[in-house]
Amino acid sequence: MKKINIDLLLTNASQVVTIVPSMAQNAPRRGVEMSELNIIENAAVAVKKGMIVWTGSSAEAKRNFSAKKNYDCKGRIVTPGLVDPHTHLIFPATREEEFELRIKGATYLEIAAKGGGIKATVRKLRAAGRNGLKTRAMGHLKAMLMHGTTSIDAKSGYGLDMDNEIKSLRIINELAKEQPVEIAVTFLGAHDVPEEYAGRKEEYVKFLIDKAIPAIAKKRLAEFCDIFCEKGVFEIEDSRRILTAAKQAGFKLKLHAEEFAQIGGAELAAELGAVSADHLMAISDAGIEAMRTASTIAVLLPGTTFFLGLKNYAPARKMIEAGLPVALATDFNPGTSMTESMQIIMTIACTQMKMTPAEALTAATLNAAFAIGRGDKTGSITLGKQADMVVWDIPNYRHIPYHYGVNLVKDVFKKGKPCILK
Numbered sequence: 001m002k003k004i005n006i007d008l009l010l011t012n013a014s015q016v017v018t019i020v021p022s023m024a025q026n027a028p029r030r031g032v033e034m035s036e037l038n039i040i041e042n043a044a045v046a047v048k049k050g051m052i053v054w055t056g057s058s059a060e061a062k063r064n065f066s067a068k069k070n071y072d073c074k075g076r077i078v079t080p081g082l083v084d085p086h087t088h089l090i091f092p093a094t095r096e097e098e099f100e101l102r103i104k105g106a107t108y109l110e111i112a113a114k115g116g117g118i119k120a121t122v123r124k125l126r127a128a129g130r131n132g133l134k135t136r137a138m139g140h141l142k143a144m145l146m147h148g149t150t151s152i153d154a155k156s157g158y159g160l161d162m163d164n165e166i167k168s169l170r171i172i173n174e175l176a177k178e179q180p181v182e183i184a185v186t187f188l189g190a191h192d193v194p195e196e197y198a199g200r201k202e203e204y205v206k207f208l209i210d211k212a213i214p215a216i217a218k219k220r221l222a223e224f225c226d227i228f229c230e231k232g233v234f235e236i237e238d239s240r241r242i243l244t245a246a247k248q249a250g251f252k253l254k255l256h257a258e259e260f261a262q263i264g265g266a267e268l269a270a271e272l273g274a275v276s277a278d279h280l281m282a283i284s285d286a287g288i289e290a291m292r293t294a295s296t297i298a299v300l301l302p303g304t305t306f307f308l309g310l311k312n313y314a315p316a317r318k319m320i321e322a323g324l325p326v327a328l329a330t331d332f333n334p335g336t337s338m339t340e341s342m343q344i345i346m347t348i349a350c351t352q353m354k355m356t357p358a359e360a361l362t363a364a365t366l367n368a369a370f371a372i373g374r375g376d377k378t379g380s381i382t383l384g385k386q387a388d389m390v391v392w393d394i395p396n397y398r399h400i401p402y403h404y405g406v407n408l409v410k411d412v413f414k415k416g417k418p419c420i421l422k
């Protein structure tokens with residue numbers, strides 16, 4: 001029999017964890033479906049033109065395919081590339097001194113009130129040249145890729161004026177073209193009220209609605225618009241106005257919601273048809289139900305609670321049992337979660353929020369892909385999707401959260417191309 005020509009054949013994987021979309025429909029996995037990983041043992045994956053064209057047994061693959069490039073997994077396991085659906089990628093400097101102040105008893109909000117926190121990063125970003133910002137971000141993207149992340153959301157939000165938000169978004173758009181990690185770009189001009197608008201929040205809200213959102217839409221610099229919807233920052237009414245304007249301008253929506261206080265951010269996300277609401281530590285039962293009905297994805301960021309030394313983890317078990325699709329993300333930023341690794345986030349999700357390793361993996365791949373609007377392209381090893389895959393140096397998928405604090409990635413493929421072959 002004549003063999004079928006393909007570009008790449010991965011063989012001898014002890015497990016290929018496929019995580020196909022829910023009921024073969026184009027949807028994130030919910031409830032008990034989050035535990036169903038659809039594992040193929042002694043498996044192979046065939047790739048042509050960067051896409052997955054076949055999955056099945058290794059023996060059958062060797063009989064049927066002739067590949068330009070063969071990759072022997074040598075008993076290792078293969079999963080979809082990890083997806084990180086919430087990162088603050090563009091920032092000018094780290095804030096390790098705040099980390100130490102918190103260890104000594106200061107809280108995040110106290111440090112922010114004294115001019116630290118987001119405002120300190122905004123001051124530095126405005127003074128920073130674009131080359132330095134870009135080089136730093138490129139380094140972080142490399143670290144993400146090395147740790148198995150092949151697609152991310154990347155937010156602006158430390159510029160908070162027209163020039164510096166555009167400067168940040170332009171850098172993200174350039175980076176999206178210049179390295180392998182796929183990026184969904186998010187405008188987060190509503191991350192905070194900048195210092196020059198102190199006591200004049202309404203004027204900043206008007207600036208966002210009348211000037212920033214239309215300008216960024218016109219320049220096509222972002223796909224999503226996000227907001228820090230929180231008591232004392234942008235409250236529900238501000239958030240509704242800003243996000244409604246963004247929706248009308250053509251943005252898909254995301255919210256930082258119910259992080260510290262329960263003010264109805266989850267219900268607002270549902271009402272506006274947001275793709276995701278993120279954080280959600282203080283979510284109410286009504287909020288969970290509203291998001292479930294609207295199919296708004298809950299993006300949980302347990303690294304933030306962990307890194308701030310707090311105990312207020314989001315109620316992941318309640319959400320999964322209610323049938324809300326749950327995704328995981330790093331919240332990578334210099335203040336509240338300084339890690340590029342989705343692996344450690346999965347460990348924290350398991351130990352602190354009691355997600356199972358299977359649920360955590362679904363949340364870090366397929367559901368995370370839907371949370372950045374890429375669920376039809378990546379997040380599972382399914383025919384017709386991009387060949388975004390991680391080869392792990394472990395005997396089975398449970399080791400990803402179990403064997404923690406070290407990098408378990410052997411190789412990464414983005415659209416069928418090897419990225420870090422060691």
Ligand code: NIG
Binds near residue numbers: 088333
């Ligand atoms: O997602 N909650 C608001 N924003 C970030 C923190 C940003 C910072 O401290 O620099 C977050 O946790």
Ligand code: FE
Binds near residue numbers: 331
């Ligand atoms: Fe965030």
